[in-house]
Amino acid sequence: MQESRSSRQSTVVDGIRRRIISGEMSSGTALSEVSLAQDFGVSRTPVREALKQLQAEGLVEVRPRVGTFVSTPTRTEIIELFQVKEVLEGAAARFLAARGEVAELDALRHNVARSDLALERDDVETYTELVAEFHDLIVLGAGNAKLRAHHTTLMNQLAYPRLISTSLSTPGRFAESENEHRRLLEVIESRDGASAERLMRNHVRASQEALVESMFADHDERPGSDA
Template sequence: MNRAKSEPKNGSMQATVIAEMRRRIISGDVEPGASLSEAALAEEFGVSRTPVREALKQLQTEGLVEIRPRVGTFVTVPSRREITELFEMKELMEGAAARLLAQRGRVPEIDALQRNLREADEAVEQDDRERYAALVQEFHDLLIAGSDNSKLQAHYQVLMNQLAYSRLVNTSLSQPGRVSQSDREHRLVLELIMEKDGDSAERIMREHVRASRRALLVGLPIDGRHEGFGEASS
């Protein structure tokens, strides 16, 4: 009886640990390559090691941590090749989303994207890169939501988690001229979507993602690891 009562609690705590550790990794609060201690996390969250261990296993399946037997658990540090492959998938998904949204007509996401672009223009004028980076993420999220495809949205969220995109976008935008170029590309994509030109919207969106990837890779250290991202985003 007691065991039956404890299972929902353990499951709830495991979900809490997963959600919070996922947030910390994606946001960059926990640095890539950082060691994660089961004992320390169990103490912090006030639980036994079991829900922490299971949470870390789940985060490993999401590509966010790496569990090395008899060594420890570490926040994943993707290589340049892995980042390139993830961006190739991002390109496919966002291109498809642009096409799908163009086919839907005037839906609420269109109004939200227009508002996003107005705010982005202001951020560019004020040279507020931090604000613009947040608006970039919102633009892409709105595009995916506008596809009205739940499977695409689910796979895209997993991909964004693996990319820890909030850190990468700052590195991409640190390249000279990239902010204003990105803003123009977003505007062109939305214009094509509003014209219901799905073919062109998909093509331009894919070109935009490739341009972002090129800018990102220029800003990465030669070994492709995340060290130095904090400086790039400051």
Template sequence: MPDTRDAGQAFRKQPLRGTSVRSRVISELRGRIISGELAPGTSLSEIVLSEAFGVSRTPVREALKQLQTEGLVNIRPRVGTFVSAPSRREITELFQMKELLEGAAARLLAQRGRVPELEELADNLARADAAVADGDQERYAELVHEFHDLVMRGADNAKLADHYRTLMNQLAYHRLVHTSLSQPGRPTRSESEHHHVLELVRAKDGDGAERVMREHVRASHRALMDSLDPQASPTAPRAAD
């Protein structure tokens, strides 16, 4: 069932100005959907949003059409526009693509040799180790995003990065990570897997880096599906990252 809430309250007194109002509306809505501030099923009213942004309905309508193309909203004729809520099948398909893209990125990074991203990844893991030790799940979730972004950036392939960004937006991955990391033991396992990926990248083992990254994503997907299954045991290990 669609969520009957609408986005109006979140945008009160936030008029947008600039050379491209449409782009600003797209950016604002996209960011709030991806972060989870606008939850799946939230109603997006053209009238409410245009009043909140201080713009006409035209750029809002154009922005919503663009976000539908990106898979972030659903426009239902004569019903309304809602923040997308991916089905289990869609999540599975998106994770299959995530596995392919992140595996390829790990391979490409390993083939590049010593690049600045390697030191940045090492620093990320040091900070992530501390966050896990402190039990700071909020901080660790942020560092998970940073780790995967660094791997993708280190691959130095703009086309790959573009596809990856669209994919992650459609997954609204922030919400999934926060949910999964609440499961006992997952932050520790996740961090160990990240260390293994970096070890293979540093060894310039492209085959190994791709294999381990893909295994990591597959394990994440399996655990996420367990967490979404109401029949799953509450003590079963669950995760996603």
């Protein structure tokens, strides 16, 4: 019975998390225990426990006497999360460069080739998927399980896939991003770990700046404010 209860809760946690990360549940969406219980065919108890776990992960916000909502990160939170992303992915790029010819490097070549075609066709939707894959391949290719685990938690907190298209909406960012990916691939192939880390950190920082510009274009607060 205990295993069955645990399994139901895991299913609910994974399902709600997936909806939030994909953008199916957008920032600020109100979450109803009753509706979610009906969606997943469970009682309210596993839903309530799932929401507590997702709150701990930073994906859900509970407002006392108001309700439960999909978290809406502030400008400061986004910048801080991207600062950690920059450090982790910079290290991952260095580690991958040091490993030489591994399966992830070959997959990275295919990713960039497909990204080139997406750019030629102005296919932002396909490129958005390839961006997430590109970064995942570099982290996986680093061969460091602890780094991978921390990165996964971070990406969940950012709900990263739904942010990619927002950053790419900045004029010129699509082409810039693809050029940065190609250059990163070149230095990783050359096994230049120091340059790989530097370029990856610059790339993540440029993505963060484009994202903040797109998300907070109507605000005049300085970066780092909670507006």
